[in-house]
Amino acid sequence: MDTDLILLGHGSGGKLSHQLLENLIIPTLSGIPIAGQNDAAVLEHNGSRLAFTTDSYVVDPVFFPGGNIGDLAVNGTVNDLAMVGATPLVISVGLILEEGFSRRELAEILTSMREAADRAGVSIVAGDTKVVPRGKADRIFINTSGIGVFNHSLDINGTNARVGDKVLINGTIGDHGIAIMAKREGLELETDIASDCAALNFLIAELLEEGEAIHVLRDPTRGGVATTLKEIALQSEVTITLDEASLPLKAPVKGVCAVLGLDPLYVANEGKVLILAAPEAAERLLARMKQHPLGRDAAIIGEVTAAGNGRVQMETVVGGMRAVEMLSGEQLPRIC
Amino acid sequence: MDTDLILLGHGSGGKLSHQLLENLIIPTLSGIPIAGQNDAAVLEHNGSRLAFTTDSYVVDPVFFPGGNIGDLAVNGTVNDLAMVGATPLVISVGLILEEGFSRRELAEILTSMREAADRAGVSIVAGDTKVVPRGKADRIFINTSGIGVFNHSLDINGTNARVGDKVLINGTIGDHGIAIMAKREGLELETDIASDCAALNFLIAELLEEGEAIHVLRDPTRGGVATTLKEIALQSEVTITLDEASLPLKAPVKGVCAVLGLDPLYVANEGKVLILAAPEAAERLLARMKQHPLGRDAAIIGEVTAAGNGRVQMETVVGGMRAVEMLSGEQLPRIC
Numbered sequence: 001m002d003t004d005l006i007l008l009g010h011g012s013g014g015k016l017s018h019q020l021l022e023n024l025i026i027p028t029l030s031g032i033p034i035a036g037q038n039d040a041a042v043l044e045h046n047g048s049r050l051a052f053t054t055d056s057y058v059v060d061p062v063f064f065p066g067g068n069i070g071d072l073a074v075n076g077t078v079n080d081l082a083m084v085g086a087t088p089l090v091i092s093v094g095l096i097l098e099e100g101f102s103r104r105e106l107a108e109i110l111t112s113m114r115e116a117a118d119r120a121g122v123s124i125v126a127g128d129t130k131v132v133p134r135g136k137a138d139r140i141f142i143n144t145s146g147i148g149v150f151n152h153s154l155d156i157n158g159t160n161a162r163v164g165d166k167v168l169i170n171g172t173i174g175d176h177g178i179a180i181m182a183k184r185e186g187l188e189l190e191t192d193i194a195s196d197c198a199a200l201n202f203l204i205a206e207l208l209e210e211g212e213a214i215h216v217l218r219d220p221t222r223g224g225v226a227t228t229l230k231e232i233a234l235q236s237e238v239t240i241t242l243d244e245a246s247l248p249l250k251a252p253v254k255g256v257c258a259v260l261g262l263d264p265l266y267v268a269n270e271g272k273v274l275i276l277a278a279p280e281a282a283e284r285l286l287a288r289m290k291q292h293p294l295g296r297d298a299a300i301i302g303e304v305t306a307a308g309n310g311r312v313q314m315e316t317v318v319g320g321m322r323a324v325e326m327l328s329g330e331q332l333p334r335i336c
Numbered sequence: 337m338d339t340d341l342i343l344l345g346h347g348s349g350g351k352l353s354h355q356l357l358e359n360l361i362i363p364t365l366s367g368i369p370i371a372g373q374n375d376a377a378v379l380e381h382n383g384s385r386l387a388f389t390t391d392s393y394v395v396d397p398v399f400f401p402g403g404n405i406g407d408l409a410v411n412g413t414v415n416d417l418a419m420v421g422a423t424p425l426v427i428s429v430g431l432i433l434e435e436g437f438s439r440r441e442l443a444e445i446l447t448s449m450r451e452a453a454d455r456a457g458v459s460i461v462a463g464d465t466k467v468v469p470r471g472k473a474d475r476i477f478i479n480t481s482g483i484g485v486f487n488h489s490l491d492i493n494g495t496n497a498r499v500g501d502k503v504l505i506n507g508t509i510g511d512h513g514i515a516i517m518a519k520r521e522g523l524e525l526e527t528d529i530a531s532d533c534a535a536l537n538f539l540i541a542e543l544l545e546e547g548e549a550i551h552v553l554r555d556p557t558r559g560g561v562a563t564t565l566k567e568i569a570l571q572s573e574v575t576i577t578l579d580e581a582s583l584p585l586k587a588p589v590k591g592v593c594a595v596l597g598l599d600p601l602y603v604a605n606e607g608k609v610l611i612l613a614a615p616e617a618a619e620r621l622l623a624r625m626k627q628h629p630l631g632r633d634a635a636i637i638g639e640v641t642a643a644g645n646g647r648v649q650m651e652t653v654v655g656g657m658r659a660v661e662m663l664s665g666e667q668l669p670r671i672c
Contacts, residue, residue, distance in 0.1 A: 006437040011467025020465065024439070028446040029429060029453075029460040041461040043426060045485060046384055054428035054481055055464045058472075090379060092390035093365060094479045096432075101342040103360070110364040117365075124365040125377040126481075128391045129356065131347025132670060137394075138472040143430045145390055145462075145481035149381060334468060 011334075013222025014266070014327025018231075037235075038158050039083035039218060040148065051086035051148035053077060056094075058141050060334040062109070064183045066176075066195030069142055070109035072270060072336060074116035074124075075199045076221070077144040082201040083217045083273065085156035085208060086148025091117065092126035094143035099134045109140065120199035122146070152208060160215040161236035165304040166282035168275040170203065170289050171196065171297035172248040173225050177267035177335050178256045185260070193252050198271030203294045210288075213281030218274050221336055223327045226265040226312065228274055229302075230326045234310035242302035242314040242324065265314075266327045268335045276304065347670075349558025350602070350663025354567075373571075374494050375419035375554060376484065387422035387484035389413060392430075394477050396670040398445070400519045402512075402531030405478055406445035408606060408672060410452035410460075411535045412557070413480040418537040419553045419609065421492035421544060422484025427453065428462035430479035435470045445476065456535035458482070488544065496551040497572035501640040502618035504611040506539065506625050507532065507633040508584040509561050513603035513671050514592045521596070529588050534607030539630045546624075549617030554610050557672055559663045560602040562648065564610055565638075566662045570646035578638035578650040578660065601650075602663045604671040612640065 009016035026032060040053035057073040067075075074091065081088040093113065097106070117124050175196040182193055200219070208214060216236070220228040225247075233240045249264055257264050271294060277285055282300055289295030302314075312324040345352035362368060376389035393409040403411075410427065417424040429449065433442065453460050511532040518529055536555070544550060552572070556564040561583075569576045585600055593600050607630060613621055618636055625631030638650075648660040 004439050006433045006435060006439060006442065006467055008435050008467050008469060011433070011465060017465065024443060025431075025446060025463065025465060028443065029450055029463060032461070041426070041428075043461065043483075045425070046382075048382055050386075050483070052426060052428060052462050052483060054430045054462050054479065056430040056432050056466050056479060058432060058466045058468050060472075089381065090377070090388060092377075092388060092481050094390045094392040094430075094481070095361075096392050096394060096477055097342045097347070099342060099344050103340050103342060106342065107360060107364065110361060114365055125368070125379065126388050126390050127361065127365060128479075129347060129353065129361060130392050130394045130670075131342055131344050132394050132474060133344060135471070136396075136474040137477075138468060141432055141473075141477065143390065143392060143464075143479035143481070145428050145430070145479070147379075147386070147388060147483065334466075 008333050009329045012327055014227050018326060039080040040086060042084055049150045051081050051084050053080040054143065054145040055080060056141060056143040057336055058334050059336050060138060061183055062139055064195055065179045065193065067197035068109055068112050069140060070112035071116035072197050073142040073144040074113050075197055075270060076336065077146040078120040078122060078199040078201050079219045081146050081148035082204040083219055085154050086150055088120060088122045088146055088148045088201050090123050090125045091144050091146040093124055095129045096137055096141040097131045098137040098139050099131055101139050116199065120201055154208065154212060156214060156217050158216055158218060158232050158235035161232055161238050161276045161304050162215060163238060163304050163307050164279050165215055165276045166279050166300050167240060167302040168277065168282060168285055168298060168300050170273050170295040172250045173269055174253045174257065174264035174267035175250065176270040177332050178253045180335055181260060181332060182256055187256065196269055196271035198294055200271065200273050200294060203292050206288055206292065207285055210281045210285060213278040214275065216276035220269050220272055220274055222268050224266040224268055226324045227326045229312045230324065232276065233312050237308055237310055238304045239306040239309045239311040240302055241305040244314050244316045246299050246301045248297045248299045344669050345665045348663055350563050354662060375416040376422065378420055385486045387417050387420050389416040390479065390481040391416060392477060392479040393672055394670050395672050396474060397519055398475055400531055401515045401529065403533035404445055404448050405476060406448035407452035408533050409478040409480040410449050411533055411606060412672065413482040414456040414458060414535040414537050415555045417482050417484035418540040419555055421490050422486055424456060424458045424482055424484045424537050426459050426461045427480050427482040429460055431465045432473055432477040433467045434473040434475050435467055437475050452535065456537055490544065490548060492550060492553050494552055494554060494568050494571035497568055497574050497612045497640050498551060499574060499640050499643050500615050501551055501612045502615050502636050503576060503638040504613065504618060504621055504634060504636050506609050506631040508586045509605055510589045510593065510600035510603035511586065512606040513668050514589045516671055517596060517668060518592055523592065532605055532607035534630055536607065536609050536630060539628050542624055542628065543621055546617045546621060549614040550611065552612035556605050556608055556610055558604050560604055562601040562660045563662045565648045566660065569648050573644055573646055574640045575642040575645045575647040576638055577641040580650050580652045582635050582637045584633045584635045
C-alpha cells in the first residue's frame with residue numbers, strides 16, 4: 001500500500017482516518033491533541049461558551065430512502081453541535097456543484113435543507129456556491145458549518161467516561177449506511193430500509209435535564225457504533241463492554257448486512273446518539289428516550305467495565321467475548 | 337442556454353451567480369434579502385455581535401505563484417470576516433480529497449494553512465476530511481468557515497455607501513486571477529506575476545481607527561472590482577463613478593490581460609479591499625494604507641457621484657464614460 005497517496009479508507013472514519021488525522025492533519029493545522037477532539041470545538045468568548053463544527057457531505061447517491069444530501073448535511077451539523085451539549089444556533093452552507101447538475105434537483109435539495117433547518121430550529125445565515133467543470137466533482141458536495149450556544153455549564157466530552165457508566169443508544173443501528181448501500185446496489189425494491197437521518201438536538205436537550213449524569217454524547221456516523229465507542233474508550237482510557245444481544249437492529253438491515261457481508265456495528269448512522277451516563281440515571285434516560293419519537297427503540301447496550309486500556313469488547317450472543325476494533329479500510333465509501 | 341442545468345458561469349461570482357443566488361439559493365435557504373448580504377453574516381448573541389462566514393475553494397491549479405489552495409482558503413475566510421469589521425477568531429477546515437492525491441502535497445497545503453492562520457492570528461479549531469473515488473473530485477477542495485468578534489460598534493455594510501464617498505483600494509488589481517491563468521495556460525515562465533493572496537485583517541483593523549468614516553468594506557474576489565462595486569451600488573442604491581486612470585495595475589498583468597483578452601476590472605483579487613469612506617477621511621486612509629506593507633500601491637479610484645440607480649460607470653483614460661456591469665458568463669473558472 002503506497003503510503004504516499006490518499007486512499008478511500010482515509011475518509012472512512014475508521015482506523016486509516018484516525019491515522020491521517022493523528023499523524024498529519026491535526027498536528028499540522030491545530031496542534032490540539034486528538035484526545036481532546038469532540039464532534040464540535042468548544043470555545044470561550046466573553047465569558048460564555050460557543051460550539052463550532054464543520055462537515056462536508058459527499059454522499060452517493062445524492063437522494064436515498066429517508067433523505068438526501070441536503071437534510072443529511074443540516075442534520076449532521078446540528079447533531080455535531082448537540083453532541084457537545086450545545087444548542088444549535090446558525091449554520092452555513094457551502095455548495096460545490098458540478099457543471100450540468102440539475103437545477104431542479106438543486107432546488108429539491110435546498111428545500112430539504114431549509115425544512116431540516118426549520119425543524120431543528122436553526123437559521124441558515126451564510127453561504128457560498130462554487131461550480132466546477134463536468135467530471136471534476138460528482139453532482140453536488142455540501143459543506144455545513146455551525147455555531148451552537150450553551151444554556152448550561154455541563155462538560156460533555158469524550159474524555160469523561162467513567163467505570164460503571166452505562167452505554168445507551170436511542171434506536172436501531174446501521175439504518176443509514178444500509179439504506180445508502182441498498183440504493184447504490186439496486187437492492188432498494190426488495191427492502192423498506194430508510195436512513196435514520198434526523199436532528200437529535202431536541203432529544204439531547206431533554207436528556208441533558210439529567211445534568212451531570214450525562215458524561216459523553218457522540219453520534220456513531222462514519223465507522224459506526226464500533227469505531228465511535230473505540231474513540232471514546234481511547235479518549236477516556238477505559239474498557240467498554242457491549243452486550244450483543246441488546247443491540248437494536250432491524251431485521252431487514254440484518255438481512256442486507258448478511259447479504260453484503262457487512263457488520264452492522266461498523267455501519268454508519270445519521271440519527272443516533274451514544275450516551276455514556278452514570279448508572280443510576282440510565283433507566284431514567286432510557287425511559288425518557290422511549291417517550292420521544294426519535295428514541296422509541298432505545299436500549300442500554302453496554303457499560304464501562306474497567307479503567308485503562310482504551311479497549312472495546314463485546315459479549316456475543318453465543319457467550320464469547322470478542323474484541324471490537326476501529327473500522328479498517330473503507331467498508332462503505334461516500335456514506336455521508 | 338438550458339436554464340435547467342447548472343453552468344460554469346453560476347460559479348463566476350458575476351451576473352449568473354447573482355441570479356442563481358437571488359432566484360433560488362437565498363430565498364430557499366434563508367429568506368434573507370440579497371440587499372442585506374455581506375461577506376459575512378453578523379449575529380447578535382447575548383448582547384454581543386458575532387460574524388460568521390463560509391467559503392469553499394476549488395482553485396485550479398492547486399499550487400500557483402504566490403500561494404496555494406491552503407493559504408488562499410485561510411486568507412479568504414479571514415478577509416470575509418474582516419470585511420464586516422470583525423476580528424477573526426477561529427476557523428474550521430473541511431477537506432474533500434480525491435483518492436490518489438499526494439500526501440506530500442496535502443502536507444504542504446496544510447502547512448501553508450497553519451502558517452496563514454498563525455500570520456492572521458486565528459486558530460483552526462474544527463475540521464472534517466472526506467475522500468471520494470478517483471475522478472469524482474479534482475485533487476483537493478477546501479471549505480473554510482470562520483467566526484469573528486467585534487471590538488467596536490461600527491456598522492460596516494454594503495448598504496452604507498453615501499453620495500460623496502470616496503472609493504479606495506489598497507493596491508493593484510487582477511494579480512490573483514492573472515497569476516492563476518498564467519500558470520494554467522503555461523505562461524508562467526514569461527512573467528513574474530504572483531497572486532496577491534493575503535490576510536487583510538490587520539490592515540483593516542488599522543483603517544477602522546477612522547471609525548464611522550468607513551462605510552463599506554468588500555474584497556473584490558470572483559467577479560473583480562467591477563462586479564463588487566456593482567453589488568455595492570445596487571445595495572446602497574447609488575451611482576459609483578470610477579476613474580480609469582487611477583486604477584493601480586501592474587504592467588505584466590496588463591500585458592497578460594491584453595494577450596488573453598481579459599478586462600482587469602473583472603479579474604479576481606485575493607488580497608485587496610475596496611473601501612467606501614467619507615470624503616474627509618479619504619486622504620488619511622490613503623496615507624495609512626501606503627504605510628502598510630499590504631497597502632503600498634493604494635489609490636483613490638472613484639467616488640459615489642449620485643443617489644439612486646445602482647449604477648457603476650467609469651471615466652476612461654480617453655475621456656469617455658463607460659457603463660460597468662457585473663461579469664457575464666464565466667471569464668475565469670475555478671479562480672478560487
